[in-house]
Amino acid sequence: MKQINGGVTAAQGFKASSCAAGIKYKDRTDMAFVYSEVPCVCGGTFTSNVVKAACVQWDQKIVNSGDPMQAVIINSGIANACTGKEGFDACEATARAVEKCLGVRYTSVAVASTGVIGMQLPVDKLVYGVETMSKSLDGSLEAGCAASKAIMTTDTVNKEVAVSFQVGGKEVILGGMSKGSGMIHPNMCTMLAFLTTDINIEKSLLQQAVSEVVKDTFNMITVDGDTSTNDTLLCMANGLAGNSVISEKNEDYNDFKKALFFVCEFLAKKMAADGEGASKLFEAKVVNAKCKDDARILSRAIVGSNLSKAAIYGCDANFGRFLCAMGYSGADFDQNDVELFFESENGKLEVFHRGTPLEFDEDEALKIMKADAVTVFVNMNEGDAGATAWGCDLTYDYVKINADYRS
Amino acid sequence: MKQINGGVTAAQGFKASSCAAGIKYKDRTDMAFVYSEVPCVCGGTFTSNVVKAACVQWDQKIVNSGDPMQAVIINSGIANACTGKEGFDACEATARAVEKCLGVRYTSVAVASTGVIGMQLPVDKLVYGVETMSKSLDGSLEAGCAASKAIMTTDTVNKEVAVSFQVGGKEVILGGMSKGSGMIHPNMCTMLAFLTTDINIEKSLLQQAVSEVVKDTFNMITVDGDTSTNDTLLCMANGLAGNSVISEKNEDYNDFKKALFFVCEFLAKKMAADGEGASKLFEAKVVNAKCKDDARILSRAIVGSNLSKAAIYGCDANFGRFLCAMGYSGADFDQNDVELFFESENGKLEVFHRGTPLEFDEDEALKIMKADAVTVFVNMNEGDAGATAWGCDLTYDYVKINADYRS
Numbered sequence: 001m002k003q004i005n006g007g008v009t010a011a012q013g014f015k016a017s018s019c020a021a022g023i024k025y026k027d028r029t030d031m032a033f034v035y036s037e038v039p040c041v042c043g044g045t046f047t048s049n050v051v052k053a054a055c056v057q058w059d060q061k062i063v064n065s066g067d068p069m070q071a072v073i074i075n076s077g078i079a080n081a082c083t084g085k086e087g088f089d090a091c092e093a094t095a096r097a098v099e100k101c102l103g104v105r106y107t108s109v110a111v112a113s114t115g116v117i118g119m120q121l122p123v124d125k126l127v128y129g130v131e132t133m134s135k136s137l138d139g140s141l142e143a144g145c146a147a148s149k150a151i152m153t154t155d156t157v158n159k160e161v162a163v164s165f166q167v168g169g170k171e172v173i174l175g176g177m178s179k180g181s182g183m184i185h186p187n188m189c190t191m192l193a194f195l196t197t198d199i200n201i202e203k204s205l206l207q208q209a210v211s212e213v214v215k216d217t218f219n220m221i222t223v224d225g226d227t228s229t230n231d232t233l234l235c236m237a238n239g240l241a242g243n244s245v246i247s248e249k250n251e252d253y254n255d256f257k258k259a260l261f262f263v264c265e266f267l268a269k270k271m272a273a274d275g276e277g278a279s280k281l282f283e284a285k286v287v288n289a290k291c292k293d294d295a296r297i298l299s300r301a302i303v304g305s306n307l308s309k310a311a312i313y314g315c316d317a318n319f320g321r322f323l324c325a326m327g328y329s330g331a332d333f334d335q336n337d338v339e340l341f342f343e344s345e346n347g348k349l350e351v352f353h354r355g356t357p358l359e360f361d362e363d364e365a366l367k368i369m370k371a372d373a374v375t376v377f378v379n380m381n382e383g384d385a386g387a388t389a390w391g392c393d394l395t396y397d398y399v400k401i402n403a404d405y406r407s
Numbered sequence: 408m409k410q411i412n413g414g415v416t417a418a419q420g421f422k423a424s425s426c427a428a429g430i431k432y433k434d435r436t437d438m439a440f441v442y443s444e445v446p447c448v449c450g451g452t453f454t455s456n457v458v459k460a461a462c463v464q465w466d467q468k469i470v471n472s473g474d475p476m477q478a479v480i481i482n483s484g485i486a487n488a489c490t491g492k493e494g495f496d497a498c499e500a501t502a503r504a505v506e507k508c509l510g511v512r513y514t515s516v517a518v519a520s521t522g523v524i525g526m527q528l529p530v531d532k533l534v535y536g537v538e539t540m541s542k543s544l545d546g547s548l549e550a551g552c553a554a555s556k557a558i559m560t561t562d563t564v565n566k567e568v569a570v571s572f573q574v575g576g577k578e579v580i581l582g583g584m585s586k587g588s589g590m591i592h593p594n595m596c597t598m599l600a601f602l603t604t605d606i607n608i609e610k611s612l613l614q615q616a617v618s619e620v621v622k623d624t625f626n627m628i629t630v631d632g633d634t635s636t637n638d639t640l641l642c643m644a645n646g647l648a649g650n651s652v653i654s655e656k657n658e659d660y661n662d663f664k665k666a667l668f669f670v671c672e673f674l675a676k677k678m679a680a681d682g683e684g685a686s687k688l689f690e691a692k693v694v695n696a697k698c699k700d701d702a703r704i705l706s707r708a709i710v711g712s713n714l715s716k717a718a719i720y721g722c723d724a725n726f727g728r729f730l731c732a733m734g735y736s737g738a739d740f741d742q743n744d745v746e747l748f749f750e751s752e753n754g755k756l757e758v759f760h761r762g763t764p765l766e767f768d769e770d771e772a773l774k775i776m777k778a779d780a781v782t783v784f785v786n787m788n789e790g791d792a793g794a795t796a797w798g799c800d801l802t803y804d805y806v807k808i809n810a811d812y813r814s
Contacts, residue, residue, distance in 0.1 A: 051734030051742050082730050082742060084763040117727020118764040183714055183731065224713040225632065227735035229727075306631040306713070307590060307809055314810030320524020320636075323489050324590065327458030328634035335458050335489060356491040357525040396803045402714055403721030 001259050007160025009144030010175035012198040012240040013037040015137040018150035021129035023122060024077025024115060029150035031129040032074045034194055035137050039068030039108065040236035041203040043210035045218075047186075047231030054080045054087035055111045056232055058095075062110055066203065069236055071098050072110040072194055073130060074151050076179075080113040080121050081229035090121040097127045101134035112192050112232050114153055114179060148177035151192060154401055155181045159270040165259045167243040167252045172199045174259045176235075178267040182276040182402060184223035185304070186214075186231050193218065193233040193267055199256055200239035201246040209257045210235050217264035220296065220389040222304045223275035224398070235260075272303075272390035273373070277397030281373040282312045284322075285343075287386040288379050294331040295380075295387035301329030302376055303391030312374055313393035317342055317365035319351045322376050339379040344371035354381070408666050414567025416551030417582035418605040419647040420444040422544040425557035428536035430529060431484025431522060436557035438536040439481045441601055442544050446475030446515065447643035448610040450617035454593075454638030460524075461487045461494035463639055465502075466517045473610065476643055478505050479517040479601060480537060481558050483586075485528050487520040488636035497528040504534045508541035519599050519639050521560055521586060555584035558599060561808055562588045566677040572666045574650040574659045579606045581666045583642075585674040589683040589809060591630035592711070593621075593638050600625065600640040600674055606663055607646035608653040616664045617642050624671035627703065627796040629711045630682035631805070642667075679710075679797035680780070684804030688780040689719045691729075692750075694793040695786050701738040702787075702794035708736030709783055710798030719781055720800035724749055724772035726758045729783050746786040751778035761788070 009016050018032045044063040046056050062069055073094050080087045095109035113121065137143075148158040162175035178193035201209075214233060239245070246252045273281035284302035289295035302308055305325035311318045319340050326333070336355035341348055346368045351360050368374070416423050425439045451470040453463050469476055480501050487494045502516035520528065544550075555565040569582030585600035621640060646652070653659045680688035691709035696702035709715055712732035718725045726747055733740070743762035748755055753775045758767050775781070 047735075049731065049734035050736075050739060051730050079727070082727050082759065082762075082764060084743070086763075116725070117731060118725075118759065119727075120764070183728075185735075226712055226714045226728075226731060229731050229734060305633050306805075307633045310806055310809030313806065316811060318523070318525075320486070320489050320526075321590075321633075323458050324456065324524060324633060324636050327456035327636060328454075328592075329457075332457060336491070352489065352525065355489075356493070357489060357527070394806055394809075396806050398713075399717055399720065399801055399803050399806060402717030402801075404723060 001163050001165040001262065004162050004164045006141040006162040007144040007148050007175045007177045008034050008194055008196045009139050009141060010162035011173040011196050013238050014196045015139045016143045016147040017133040017136040017138060018146045019129050019132045021125045023075055023125055030076045031133060032147035032150040033133040033137065034072045034147060034196065036070050036236055036238045038238050039070050040238045041201065041206055042069035043207040043235045045211060045214050045233045047228055049227050049229050051082065051229050053113060053230040054083055054091050055113045056230060058091040059110045059232060062107065068108050069110055070104045070108045072112060072234060073098060074112045075126065076151050076153050077115040078113060078119050078121050079115045079117045079230050081117040083120055086120055090123050090126065093123045094126045094130060097130035101131055110234055114192055114230055117229060151179045153179065154276050155179050155274055157274055159267050161263055161266045163259050163262055165255055167199060167255055170241050170243040172241040172243060173197060174263055176263050176267055178271060180223060180271040181274050182223060183226040183228040184221065184271060184275060185225045185227045186218045186221060191228055191231055195235040195263060197237045198241040199237050200241060200243050201237050201256065205246055205253060206235060206237055209260055213257060213260045213264050217261065217268045220300065221268045221272040222300060222391045225304050269390050272392055275392035276401045277395040278392030279313060279395055280393050282309065282391045282393055283373065283375040283388060285375055285388045286378045286380060288381050288383055289385045290383040292385045292387065295385045297329045297331045298326050299387045299389035301325040303389045306394055309391065309394035313395050315366055315369040317351060317369060323352065333380055333382060337381040341377040342368050343375040343377045344368045344373060346371050408570050408572035408669065411569050411571050413548040413569040414551040414555050414582045414584045415441050415601055415603045416546050416548060417569035418580040418603050420605060420645050421603045422546045423550045423554040424540040424543040424545060425553045426536050426539045428532045430482055430532050437483045438540060439554035439557040440540040440544060441479045441554060441603065443477050443643055443645045445645050446477050447645045448608065448613055449476035450614035450642045452618060452621050452640045454635055456634050456636050458489065458636050460520060460637040461490055461498050462518045462520045463637060465498040466639060469514065469517055475515050476517055477511045477515045479519060479641060480505060481519045482533065483558050483560050484522040485520060485526050486522045486524045486637050487528050488524040490527055493527055497530050497533065500530045501533045501537060504537040508538055517641055521558065521599055521637055524636060558586045560586065561683050562586050563681055566674050568670055568673045570666050570669055572662055574606060574662055577648050577650040579648040579650060580604060581670055583670050583674055585678060587630060587678040588681050589630060590633045590635040591628065591678060591682060592632045592634045593625045593628060598635055598638055602642040602670060604644045605648040606644050607648060607650050608644050608663065612653055612660060613642060613644055616667055620664060620667045620671050624668065624675045627707065628675045628679040629707060629798045632711050676797050679799055682799035683808045684802040685799030686720060686802055687800050689716065689798045689800055690780065690782040690795060692782055692795045693785045693787060695788050695790055696792045697790040699792045699794065702792045704736045704738045705733050706794045706796035708732045710796045713801055716798065716801035720802050722773055722776040724758060724776060730759065740787055740789060744788040748784040749775050750782040750784045751775045751780060753778050
């Protein structure tokens with residue numbers, strides 16, 4: 001497997017376009033279109049929030065139906081959540097506009113939205129956007145890149161990635177894009193992520209691979225502990241790579257899953273590092289926990305704690321806050337087994353050893369914590385399970401962005 | 408029942424003192440002593456954090472033993488958490504110093520600490536503090552007030568309250584003090600709270616009343632979602648009011664529980680409003696939920712969300728964030744049943760009605776949200792259970808305080 005340039009248009013048969021439909025922003029693109037020349041099997045995971053956006057409910061229906069998926073329309077600016085029947089009608093109007101322009105059955109068109117909750121989408125602008133974008137669909141890497149920019153809200157950088165790997169002697173490509181960067185605490189999925197691949201795979205196996213990989217990638221990041229109403233990950237596979245169809249969990253399946261893991265982890269880490277107001281990536285790596293669930297819970301608690309996040313911002317080796325977060329996480333353990341280290345490209349330092357605080361060099365700790373990516377490494381010494389979670393620091397800018405987000 | 412002046416020294420037979428022992432702060436008092444002339448029955452609740460401070464473990468032993476309690480020594484500056492055997496030895500040394508000075512058996516002396524985690528307490532300073540304070544124990548309201556100031560860390564105001572009520576023709580007094588103001592997300596109890604009363608009551612009933620009242624008072628506040636390692640509430644009852652002992656759940660018990668509720672709610676709301684960096688009290692009132700647990704979960708999720716808290720700081724009527732928090736709370740409900748209002752001393756405004764956003768006057772919303780205390784009022788329309796939770800807004804100052812708390 002090797003990383004290659006590009007994103008959602010890297011795989012064969014996928015095109016993209018974007019436009020400025022004027023939904024909320026004045027001077028930037030705010031709609032994106034991802035399209036496959038041929039129908040795709042599709043896997044997806046969605047928010048576990050009880051308050052699901054209209055578009056989430058629309059997409060869940062398609063993914064659960066077994067119908068093919070061939071197009072996704074995404075808008076930024078307005079989330080189409082808490083919008084009642086009018087919001088659901090907007091999804092259908094968007095999908096029907098695609099049918100009218102390109103002849104794709106509207107039940108094969110997914111829609112996704114991100115932005116302010118509790119505001120209605122302007123349907124005329126959506127339809128105008130679909131008409132405009134239908135004329136400029138393009139398989140170039142530039143078109144994919146432009147799409148990844150159009151779906152941004154408070155993100156400061158666009159997020160895309162692609163890999164190439166071999167399946168049964170055929171080259172397969174998997175690419176994707178995603179966006180953050182607030183209300184990020186995915187639970188069964190992330191904010192918005194769209195993956196495209198030309199692999200030939202059965203739908204049920206695609207869904208299984210997606211569901212499993214998401215657990216250790218997108219579900220292990222947090223920016224602010226707020227699980228969004230709109231979390232959506234869609235993975236479309238159009239089969240154009242020409243490999244014999246993957247219909248069992250063989251070596252080909254494992255190779256695909258590895259590629260999927262790489263792409264999802266890459267995008268997830270990008271989202272964490274670009275969390276609202278963030279100045280650095282904050283990673284928690286837990287090893288030797290009693291079981292996988294405990295390792296996940298512990299590492300997420302560390303990166304999810306406001307006090308831990310503020311300490312990371314202040315480059316303060318205040319390790320008690322990380323132990324405190326582990327303690328209320330819900331996982332059971334004995335503090336007398338725990339070893340805790342700070343780690344970055346500038347070094348690694350143990351600060352707590354099996355129940356007792358260590359005396360350590362504050363200057364060395366500061367040097368380690370001043371890096372752009374800081375890891376809290378925890379050895380539980382109670383088993384052999386591990387997990388890694390990603391978040392970011394809590395800064396003045398997070399408060400600033402969110403105290404006047406709507407206006 | 409009527410509110411009266413005072414705190415932990417308001418009830419008969421209770422004395423307090425405080426001193427500057429130089430544990431961490433240079434120019435302020437940092438130790439407090441609460442003492443009863445006669446042995447007390449005692450109820451207590453403690454943090455559910457797996458990582459429990461040494462002092463929490465010490466106090467739990469006393470409360471569970473059935474031994475009387477007669478004194479509490481509290482220090483601020485260092486939390487005595489994550490300190491191994493050395494930390495536990497510091498508890499015993501403190502209690503033995505009290506025995507030496509006042510003849511109170513060391514197993515009747517509770518200890519409590521608040522401050523930095525993972526740092527050892529200077530035992531010589533603790534012992535010096537006990538010796539100094541033993542000489543100045545005093546039953547005046549001023550001595551109680553001084554004690555409530557000595558236990559503060561990042562609190563900006565001290566918190567104390569007292570009430571007087573009748574039990575079987577006798578006047579009973581209940582007073583208390585508590586402190587916040589970060590790492591506040593109590594689970595079975597709050598950071599530190601000490602209640603003293605001269606009521607005559609059996610230990611098991613005192614414990615029951617405390618455990619029940621805490622659920623709807625201290626356990627309903629949050630500042631930052633971080634459940635501390637040190638949460639401790641102790642309630643000492645010395646019986647000097649002279650009422651016939653309360654040994655069953657009769658009217659006297661109910662009168663005591665009402666007084667206890669008033670005192671705990673008063674202190675809990677004070678702690679929420681004085682949360683680290685807070686500029687206002689943020690209340691969530693949920694009515695007509697399916698069950699009490701759901702009502703508690705929903706109201707806590709609203710005041711616990713970083714995005715909700717930032718919106719409250721920015722006076723932004725961004726109601727979608729509150730619905731989003733309810734949605735991921737874990738409670739099940741239908742968004743099409745929900746009505747959501749903003750409320751304060753400046754008015755009440757419905758913004759979301761049974762699944763649909765309402766058009767509302769932004770100026771009126773702003774006026775309501777500019778008050779010092781803002782309530783999000785939610786009618787679930789699905790049952791008859793209610794709950795109220797309290798928190799505070801998320802401000803620049805929260806980040807500032809916690810990015811350099813230790814140094």
